[in-house]
Amino acid sequence: MHRLQPLCSSLPLQGYNTGVNNVAREINILLAGVGGQGVILMSELLGKAAIVDGLRVRGSEVLGMAVRGGSVTSIIRLGDDVHGPLIPQGKCHILLALEPSEALRHVSYLSSAGLAILNTTPIVPFTVSLGQSSYPRLEQILEKLNSVASKVITLDAAQIAQEAGSLLAANIVMLGALFGLELLPLKRATMKEAIEARFAPKAALVNIRAFDLGYQVCRRAVA
Numbered sequence: 001m002h003r004l005q006p007l008c009s010s011l012p013l014q015g016y017n018t019g020v021n022n023v024a025r026e027i028n029i030l031l032a033g034v035g036g037q038g039v040i041l042m043s044e045l046l047g048k049a050a051i052v053d054g055l056r057v058r059g060s061e062v063l064g065m066a067v068r069g070g071s072v073t074s075i076i077r078l079g080d081d082v083h084g085p086l087i088p089q090g091k092c093h094i095l096l097a098l099e100p101s102e103a104l105r106h107v108s109y110l111s112s113a114g115l116a117i118l119n120t121t122p123i124v125p126f127t128v129s130l131g132q133s134s135y136p137r138l139e140q141i142l143e144k145l146n147s148v149a150s151k152v153i154t155l156d157a158a159q160i161a162q163e164a165g166s167l168l169a170a171n172i173v174m175l176g177a178l179f180g181l182e183l184l185p186l187k188r189a190t191m192k193e194a195i196e197a198r199f200a201p202k203a204a205l206v207n208i209r210a211f212d213l214g215y216q217v218c219r220r221a222v223a
Helices: 039-052 100-105 138-148 157-164 167-180 188-198 201-222
Strands: 008-010 027-034 057-063 071-078 092-097 110-119 151-155
Touching (some): 027 100, 039 167, 039 188, 071 100, 110 138, 138 151, 151 167, 157 201, 188 201
Parallel strands (some): 027 092
Antiparallel strands (some): 057 071
8 A cells, every 4th residue: 555645745736727728739848857867768758658649749958967967957848839949948837857956957947837846855966075065955945946836746756666666767756747737638548658668568567657656646636
């Protein structure tokens, strides 16, 4: 039996509007994390699922010293009105952050009607232990996100991934949480098919479990 509710919290989503209309003319998603968290894999899976479901997709990636745990950003833009690969600042509908400080780094991209989904597990850079930099407190990060975004949802993706069977599946937990909001014009079944196609059978089972747990966590949070 999974204890899901304590792992995820949010402000109520009743009546929530990201600024995305029902026909999905434009949906801007920014994925942010650090090297090794699987940000690029997430964007690849989202892009493939969107194509299968007949959506127009544009995107771009920024890799900053990813091998050494540097910042990694991927942009996914969906919809008929999307033409360029980049999101203008203040026009991001959904910020999906796998690492807290990376959410803070990209908060300026969020629309005032936008939504942030935050994995609360930090990856503190080695420069902090060397005394060359400082790491912001989670409370400071959440305060800033809440001052910009319409809604902020938090979850411990690492803990949920361990429940699923592998800490490496935290990025797939976050994908599940994204779908748990039920704001995207993508079929959950299509996303799961993309995950199954990407991994070997045994790993696919773990990742599908991680996706389902992330989905359930956010469904409970927004109910």
